[in-house]
Amino acid sequence: MAKLIYKPKMSLGEQAYVPAIASGLKLTMGRFFNNVFAAHKKDASGNKLLRRGDIDTVDYPEEKRVYPPRFRGVHRLTHRMDGSPRCVACLCCSTACPAQCIRIEAAEYPEGDPRHGYERYPKVFVIDELRCIFCGFCVEACPCDAIRMDSGLHMPPSTQRAHFLFNKEMLMAIPGADGTFETANPRHEPGDATHPGVDREHSH
Ligand code: SF4
Numbered sequence: 001m002a003k004l005i006y007k008p009k010m011s012l013g014e015q016a017y018v019p020a021i022a023s024g025l026k027l028t029m030g031r032f033f034n035n036v037f038a039a040h041k042k043d044a045s046g047n048k049l050l051r052r053g054d055i056d057t058v059d060y061p062e063e064k065r066v067y068p069p070r071f072r073g074v075h076r077l078t079h080r081m082d083g084s085p086r087c088v089a090c091l092c093c094s095t096a097c098p099a100q101c102i103r104i105e106a107a108e109y110p111e112g113d114p115r116h117g118y119e120r121y122p123k124v125f126v127i128d129e130l131r132c133i134f135c136g137f138c139v140e141a142c143p144c145d146a147i148r149m150d151s152g153l154h155m156p157p158s159t160q161r162a163h164f165l166f167n168k169e170m171l172m173a174i175p176g177a178d179g180t181f182e183t184a185n186p187r188h189e190p191g192d193a194t195h196p197g198v199d200r201e202h203s204h
Pocket residue numbers: 093096097098099100101102127131132133134135136137138139
């Protein structure tokens with residue numbers, strides 16, 4: 001059975017909506033001017049004087065918020081102790097990347113290098129930071145702690161597409177938020193006495 005719903009009675013003012021619009025504008029403009037004036041009020045130490053109800057804003061880019069430790073920023077490629085990339089060009093990160101924005105070309109270490117025949121290195125490593133969705137899957141997929149997003153940086157704005165293509169040299173020139181290029185995770189190189197795996201001497 002249908003239920004009848006009667007239209008509520010509205011006064012002329014309510015039907016015109018003008019008082020409601022004026023009331024909404026008063027609230028909005030009140031907040032707006034509060035925040036404009038609050039942004040310029042500072043105490044003796046130069047800190048902003050914010051009041052309850054003000055919006056806490058920062059004058060970016062001169063002023064920046066401190067990002068939390070797990071903030072996913074622009075990628076970096078971590079270094080070994082000798083300054084070469086930790087990356088072994090296994091392609092796990094580019095395979096896991098849902099945005100398909102990592103391109104790697106693997107190469108062999110030269111004859112005579114203890115890593116020759118064990119590990120490869122990335123001759124080309126490019127990330128398209130504009131296409132990246134900052135999911136962190138590449139970091140999770142890496143077996144070598146070779147790629148990280150702990151730089152604490154986000155992409156600088158640019159109008160040029162090419163500025164978002166970060167190559168190996170650029171990725172290796174970005175330090176972590178702590179200012180270092182290595183990681184705390186130990187790494188045992190092939191040929192080292194501490195190398196725990198199978199090598200040429202221990203393969204039988
Ligand atoms: S953060 Fe995600 S989208 Fe960006 S490169 Fe890594 S896997 Fe790809």
